[in-house]
Each structure stands twice: as C-alpha cells, then as structure tokens.
Amino acid sequence: MSKNDANTSTENLPEQMQFRRDKLGALRESGENPYLITTCRVTAHAREIVDNFEQFEEQEVTVAGRLMARRGMGKVSFADLSDKTGTIQIFSKQDQLGETSYDAWKGLDVGDLVAVKGQVFKTRTGEISIRNSEWQLHAKALRPLPEKFHGLRDTDMRYRKRYLDLMTNTDVRETFIDRSRIIRCIRKTLDDLGFLEVETPLLNNIPGGAAARPFITHHQALDLHLYLRISPELYLKRLIVGGLERVYEIGRNFRNEGMSTKHNPEFTMMELYQAYTDYHGMMEITEKLVSEACLHVKGTLSITYQGTPLSLEPPFKRITMIEAVKQATGINFASFMGSDEEAKKHTKELELKSRTTLTKWGDILNACFETYVEDKITQPTFVIDYPIEDSPLAKVKPGTDGRLTERFELFIDGREYGNAYTELNDPDDQRRRFEHQRAMREAGDEEAQLPDEDFVEALEYGMPPTGGLGIGIDRLVMLLTDSPSIRDVLLFPTMKPLGF
RNA sequence: GAUCCACUAGCUCAGUCGGUAGAGCACUUGACUUUUAAUCAAGGGGUCCGGGGUUCAAGUCCCCGGUGGAUCACCA
DSSP states (O other), X not given: OHHHHGGGSSSSOOHHHHHHHHHHHHHHHTTOOGGGOOXXXXXXXXXXXXXXXXXXXXXXXXXXXXXXXXXXXXXEEEEEEEETTEEEEEEXXXXXXXXXXXXXXXXOOTTOEEEEEEEEEEOTTOOEEEEEEEEXXXXXXXXXXXXXXXXXXXXXXXXXXXXXXXXXXXXXXXXXXXXXXXXXXXXXXXXXXXXXEOOXXXXXXXXXXXXXXXXXXXXXXXXXXXXXXXXXXXXHHHHHHTTOOEEEEEEEEEOOSOOBTTBOSEEEEEEEEEETOOHHHHHHHHHHHHXXXXXXXXXXXXXXXTXXXXXXXSSOXXXXXXXXXXXXXXXXXXXXXXXXXXXXXXXXXXXXXXXXXXXXXXXXXXXXXXXHTGGGOOSXXXXXXXXXXXXXXXXXXXXXXXXXXXXXXXXXXXXXXXXXXXXXXXXXHHHHHHHHHHHHHHTTXXXXXXXXXXXXXXXXXXXXXXXXXXXXXXXXXXXXXXXXXXXGSSSSOOOOOSOO
C-alpha cells in the first residue's frame, strides 16, 4: 500500500510513528543505538518464573521480550514483558534505577523489545514480578501495536501480518504450538513403528498420485516445464519397490484449485506406505495416529469441534460405502452390482450432486454417497470399499467382479481426514487403469490422472503387497485445535496481493 | 465463478432522516513510590478502501473496481 512506502521518510508519518522515530533518533545521537546490540544472556523465561516462584524468589534473573503494557505511578511503574513462554510483570523504581535510567525507562513505548535484569519477588497484590535493576533496549517498535484488550481482530490483517496476530493473540500462538506438537507426535509414532522418513521431489515431470490440476513452473537451464507435485504417492511406492518397506513423508502438496475454509492451494500431507499389509492395517495405523495426536495435545479423546462433541477413541466405526448408501437412501447397490443400467434407473428418483452426467454404476454409487451420506457422518468413521472408477491406484476387492477397490476414507464431522488403500501392485492392471484415465482425460476430464510409464516399469520389478495412507495434516490440526478455517492453522495462508 | 456482508484515527468500534468526523485503548504534556484493561487533568491525531455519479450538501444514496469474511459452486 502506498501508506507503507512513505514510512522510511519522516514526512507525513502518523504522529505516533513520528514520536517513536524521534525517540530512536535521540538514542542514536546519544550513542545508544539499540540496533548495535547483538546478543543477550537470557537466564529465565516468564512462564518458568511464574510457575516456579519458590525457586526463583529473590534470585536475580535476566529476561528479554516485548513490552506489552505499561502502568506508570510516578516514581514507580509497572510493565508487562512478554516472551515466547508468556508474560511477567516488571517493577521499576526510581530509587533503584537512578533518575537517568528511570526516565529513559519511562520513555519506552509499548512494543519495544527490552532485556531486564533483577530479582524475582511478589508485589503487595501478589503479582510475581521482577525488580528492575538494569535494563537494555534491544529494538525500538516504530509502529504502535494493536489494541491491548481486543487484540488484532481484522481477519485480513491477521493473515497478512501474522507476526502482529502472534504477538497480540495468545490463543493463536497456542494453535501453532499445537500444530508443531501434532506433527512431532505423528513423526514419533511412525518412527517407533519402524518407518523411515523420506523426502521426494516437489518438482515433478508428471504430476501424479491424485486427481487435481497442478501448478506449472519452468526450469530455465533445462528449458523444461515442471509441475509442483499434487501428491508424493508414486515416488513413495517406488521406494517400497526399492525395498525400504516402511516409508513416510510429511510435506507440502500443491493443487491449483479453488480455495475455501477447508482448502489452501498449498497444504501439508502425511503419506505413508507399509509393505506386507493392506487397508485394514492402514485403518489401525490411522486410529493410532489420530488418537495419539489428540491425546498428545488435548489430554483426552473426547473433544468438541465447533460445538460438536466427538470421540476419537479407537476403534472407529467401519461401514462399506454400499451399506452407508443403502441406509441413507434404501437403494442396495450390491443387488445390481456393476449394472450401469440398473444404477441409472435410480438417478431419476434422486437429486445427485454432480457436474457431469452419470453413466457408470460406480460413479452413481459415489455420487449417492457424496449427496446423502458424507456430510451426515459425525463420529469418526471409515467408509470402505470404493468403486474402481475413482480409484485408479487401488487394488481390486476380491469377489466384487472388479467393481470395488480396497480403499477407505476417514470421515469426521462430515469432512474427509484420510484416504488409504491396498496398493495396486499388478503392473499390467496399473497400465490399463492409466490408459483408462488417459481416455477420460481425452474425453475432457481435466483432472483424470496422467499415465506414468516409469512408475509402471517400477511395478514390473515387483512391489510387495502394500498398504498406503494419506492424512491431511492441516485438517487434523483444525480438528484438534477447534479452528474453523484452514487459514487459522497455516501461518501464512495464500492471500491475494493488495493493490495491483 | 455466484450471492450476501464488512472496510471510518495506529488498534477495537459508534456514526440517526443526506447537513461541520466520534468514543475507548494507544500517543503527547502534567500529577502520582505496589499497579495490573491503573487512576486523574489537559492536548494532538482522519485519503471515512479506491474511482465515478446524484445532490445546494455524501462516511451515509447510486454505479464501477479492490481486499477480506460467510454461504454456495468447484475441489476425492
């Protein structure tokens, strides 16, 4: 914004910024430029002092942080200093600091970064405080902070200037601490199970492993179009072929699609692949990952998400897609398994959510599920056995005449949290499925998957029977931090630039 | 992409029927040696998101545009 451009000059500044610049200028002139300071020996943090007062009482500590509030009383004054752990009160007295130092202290502004050395004590009213005996300015806040009581409310500015959100709104800080703890918990759980954490390319020649429109970029030296990955799946399965047996990756996927409270163009996925197991094994590991993450940050498996009580206690409910649709609509797709004609008869009596005309048994079953079941699932539920049409990388479920695959998705409170299947390891079948995807693509389905011949070649060397699972980390964090929007769990969500 | 809502001081928000732009916090000056949304007194601070229109007169009404939010659509 043009406002910002002017602020390095000292003309036309809002007056509060001018006052602060003047104070900084005076410091520089008197040889006390705070920006020359490089280190500080911090000996304690706010939270540990407050939590362990008995140990700290009358001990001398040095704390550092940001001044969040000031209460002057004349020749004594109080200030709240906030560091990464919390806030502690600083008590300053002219008698102790001397007139010069005390006057300089009074000249500080809310937002300034300072270090304070002094003894820990309790004030008359019982507030644990530090008796300021020596202090140092680390950096001047040249701009006033958002209001202390209401904090920063404007959602636009909270996302664009997350540092202000973090310094003002403590619950936001908690959310991102929880996010880190959830991811650490997932890593630990998988590491303990013998999984190897790996990293695979974000720059792909063929964006595979999911149905989504990719971002396109360009490599100058090779004069090559590259795509940001939409999923790491095909790389991770190559590692199973390579004999690593248990691998996982936590990383960013990029999908060039719409944005919403549940979708950001870049988002974090956890994908894992485990040899010698199937989608039942993936259900068990999903239950373990979700419930342990929940226990880790909430201390209980009974939570509420946006007012809805939920129990993340394993085992989660399991229901086949056919059974779920039967219960919701009365239509039993198993009684006309694979018959496109029979299925089409039912589309007339239903109002299905779909942008295209549905002609296949599997597509109609899936549309019934999405229309009548999906958003009505509240408690954690594995919906299992998906039609083959939308599952080109999953193994066929025996006894279903090739119509269903061994796949599940985990739904909680109407949202999808995970997707898993028994991995297709028959290279000839995989090649046929890719061909089918190619045909759909040529027929106009922009999101049909692209054939990856190198991946099929890898399967020709032999991939053991394998289970694979993907969990959307952002959505899991939303669930476990009771956040209504994905933007609340991304430090810097994708935003349109201001101006033009 | 569609619809609705929001945008006013650094921040949080009022602003009536179209008639001179308001409050709290923050800031400046002064008082105050245990406050904690400190208190008291005085003061300064505005591109009312941008552009156009109607009108004697627009923060307010109309049109176009920007950003955000919600819902829908899209999105396994």
